[in-house]
Amino acid sequence: MSCTVSMTVNGKTVSREVEERTLLVAFLREHLGLTGTHVGCDTSQCGACVVLVDGRSVKSCTALAVQANGTEVTTIEGLAAADGTLHPMQAAFREHHGLQCGFCTPGMVMSAVDLVRDNPNPTEAEIREGLEGNICRCTGYHNIVKAVKAGAEAMAGAQPAPVAAE
Amino acid sequence: MANPNGIGASVRRREDQRFLTGRGNYTDDFKRPNMTHAVHVRSPYAHARILGIDFTDAAAMPGVVAVLTGADMEADKVGSLPCGWQIHSKDGSPMKEPPHYPLARDRVRYVGDAVAVVIAETREQARDAAEMVVVNYEELPAVGSSTRAIAGGAPLVHDDAPDNVCYDWHLGDQAAVDAAFANAAHVAKIDLVNQRLVPNAMEPRAAMGEYDQSSGEYTLTTTSQNPHVTRLLMGAFVLGIPEHKLRVVAPDVGGGFGSKIFHYGEEAVVTWAARKVGRPVKWTADRSESFLTDAHGRDHVSHAELAMDADGNFLALRVSTLANLGAYLSTFAPSIPTYLYATLLAGQYKTPAIYAEVKAVFTNTSPVDAYRGAGRPEACYLIERLVDVAAGVMGMDKTEIRRRNFVPKEAMPYQTPVALQYDTGDFAKNLDIALPLVDYPGFQQRRAESKARGKLRGIGFATYIEACGIAPSNVAGALGARAGLYECAEVRFHPTGSVTVFTGSHSHGQGHETTFAQIVADRFGIPIENVEIVHGDTNKIPFGMGTYGSRSLAVGGSALVKAMDKVERKAKKIAAHMLEAAETDIEVKDGRFTVAGTDKSLGIGDIALQAYVPHNFPLDELEPGLDEQAFYDPKNFTYPNGCHVCEVEIDPDTGVTTIVSFAAVDDFGNVINPLIVEGQVHGGLVQGIGQALYENCVYDEESGQLVTGSYMDYCMPRADDVPSFTVRYHEDQPCTHNPLGVKGCGEAGTIGAAAAVMNAVVDALSDYGVTHMDMPATPEKVWRTIRDATPAPTPAMAAE
DSSP states (O other), X not given: OEEEEEEEETTEEEEEEEETTOBHHHIXXXXXXXXXXXXXXXXXXXOTTEEEETTEEEETTSSBGXXXXXXXXXXXXXXXXXXXXXXXXXXXXXXXXXXXXXXXXXXXXXXXXXXXXXXXXXXXXXXXXXXXXXXXXXXXXXXXXXXXXXXXHHHHHSSSOOOTTO | OOOTTSTTOOOOOSTHHHHHTTOOOBGGGOOOTTOEEEEEEEOSSXXXXXXXXXXXXXXXXXXXXXXXXXXXXXXXXXXXXXXXXXXXXXXXXXXXXXXXXXXXXXXXXXTTOEEEEEEXXXXXXXXXXXXXXXXXXXXXXXXXXXXXXXXXXXXXXXXXXXXXXXXXXXXXXXXXXXXXXXXXXXXXXXXXXXXXXXXXXXXXXXXXXXXXXTTTEEEEEEOOSOHHHHHHHIIIIIIOOOGGGEEEEXXXXXXXXXXXXXXXHHHHHHHHXXXXXXXXXXXXXXHHXXXXXXXXXXXXXXXXXXXXXXXXXXXEEEEEEEEEEESSOOTTGGGTTTTTTGGGTTTTBOOSEEEEEEEEEEOSSOOXXXXXXXXXXXXXXXXXXXXXXXXXXXXXXXXXHHHHXXXXXXXXXXXXXXXXXXXXXXXXXXXXXXXXXXXXXXXXXXXXXXXXXXXXXXXXXXXXXXXXXXXXHHHHHHTTBOSOOOEXXXXXXXTTSOEEEEESOOOSSSOHHHHHHHHHHHHHTOOGGGEEEEOSBTTTSOSOOOSOTTOIIIIIIHHHHHHHHHHHHHHHHHHHHHTTSOGGGEEEETTEEEETTSSOEXXXXXXXXXXXXXXXXXXXXXXXXXXEEEEEOOSSOBOXXXXXXXXXXXXXXXXXXXXXXXXXXXXXXXXXXXXXXXHHHHHHHHHHHXXXXXXXOOBOTTTOXXXXXXXXXXXXXXXXXXXOOEEEEOOSSOOSSSTTOBOOOSSHHHXXXXXXXXXXXXXXXXXXXXXXXXXXXXXHHHXXXXXXXXXXXXXXXXXX
């Protein structure tokens, strides 16, 4: 059985015929070719697949594409400004070496953006708790925490954040 | 003038731009026209005979292209996955090396053993059809642990491996050790388990096979740490494809930690199947498959004894270890509990006599091989736990007993009684730097404060030394390695002065694209933007050995320096010609070639242009071009070393252990990029902490079922489980035998951390009479230990 799903992804309206069981992450990766969103587990634990749906972080391996019908989705590909300027959170991850192999990074950055939206000035403990749903095997989290702190400060100081969904 | 992006600078990583914008290229991201998807049918039993496979219904499912089994592979004469290291037992007999087919033929030997592969138009269709494959199994009794494997009458995993023993190996001077124990004033003993772990790189393994019918060439794109090794093993031993017709590409790889060193059956299956179905075939593991089929790590059961004189000087160490190798020999499995473990049992101590016995056994569990540290964390954990027990026996301070037994830096180079020769190291200095970081003198007061709040506080020390960059090849070969252990590099200057470097090292998170470029920029005085680092493609790079064992910089970086030396030698000749000077009069600094005592000089870019447009060029003496290649085979291992200190607080009501502080002091020799090095340490520490407090791969002993098969059951350390770290390093003791003076930093954190944490946990529980606890120190285990203990008032308690 197939159905039509339509949504706005990174500011662009898309519409595709998909099997009903298609997961949002499969829709993004396989149907739209947005392979920045990753799949690291099959139990909704690792957070590599986190995207923003209507501005809120969602594990896209745990949502059906049809559930995102009519929403605005932002993936890691849509976070930087149109001219390529990195989002303050992306820039902070680079500056503080908050990534190594890069596989968990898209989900980690998207979660961090949502975390800061809820809590613009998080403490280290709040950052650690807020990222509890994202597993990183490389960094030991030390530099991710530093990056999120710096990213939050930069976001507070930044002019309108260049996130389409925000 | 120092290059701002040269050696020693914390250059921000160049690879980050693509990773941060979702433009990384991981194996599963690749899509080819007409591509099919493979899903494996795997055994639900740990041990069973395959009586028949019926895939009639599966083959009729929508989108199914083919269903292939071990019989198809056998008909095509596909071989067994080879093992890259041969160990000989005490009696001289070679290890048992049973065949390991990519798809099982008559028997399955662990849960997850692949028996068939379904290839379909989409992954979902392949998965649906795989559910319809009916395999008729006759279940056999299974062996789920190493202790069960050697129990009398245990079922045999392989009929030709009696008692399930792969090898029974030893190292060291048994007679000298026995004599030392006979004269010892004190003996410390320990029994411990170094539990099995699942490496859990965040990118699950994946492989895509392609076959070009016009050229007869195969391409395998795979999540590998060393594509050339995979090409050699798969081409020569499994599929019989000559190397000039087989390209292996390891693109962006999402972490490895050892688990992606090995040649896995799925790689052979998709490559072979691509030709069979005439279309590209891609397989990507889901996490459940990763748990079942990635090579696991550790899994030792050990007994150790340390003999001491009346003053606490170590006289001899005796170790007996039972190592679980799983159902089949993974690529480097036999070397891990032997030459990467027992050779490290001297640690940082001048123990004059050491004897180690290692019995390695087959079980009906996933194969076990290198996982970050690979043998060295097991050695460090054993020594450092035993030294803490010894401190207790002697009534000595834990830092004092270590300091007393350190190999002094004046003794370097130091020949250990277990084969290695340490080149440099100042172990006392590491400790001296660490102690103020953790305010060791203030610990007793902090402990009392914790106690006043009803909490238990402990401090743990671990010193470690590791051997990185396994080498030289001829020595490794004599010890059973079936591969070379060199590395290659090619430095290709382009006419306009930019550089492409081709390295056999492989980056899967380590940041080589930055670090290696820094080395080149530094040497030639050019902007780092003008240097491109290429790796991970056997069609582009010379034969490289890849990245594992913290070898990239020490071995791959040295090859790079050798290639740059060649470039510079040639450039000097060209410069001499262009400047009409004698070659001996040319001085080279930061990529400028100057006639000594004059202002006549050329930059490397001027020379590169002349090398490719050789109008003013010594053509009778030199070939045009500026493109040099080098292979580097190290003279010795490198020996990173350090001291880790962990302080914990335990809540006796819940058993929860909290790491209050963690300091790591390391000697990595010279450091190229401090930012990246510190990042490697942080990540390593958390993998060690993960082993100490959280992670445990559990098989049911009798059924051989994997009990911890997902992140719901296998506890990965998360951001709120671990602290921030205090990390220091010093560069006083550079490696003496490689040109960069580097030692390697990738595994250090993992090697030291588990022992430091467990020593702290046991210290915190010392008032309860606890002298040892096996990892992981989960809240339940700690709580039960406290509940079951009868606290006896110790002097420390009495004083409070």
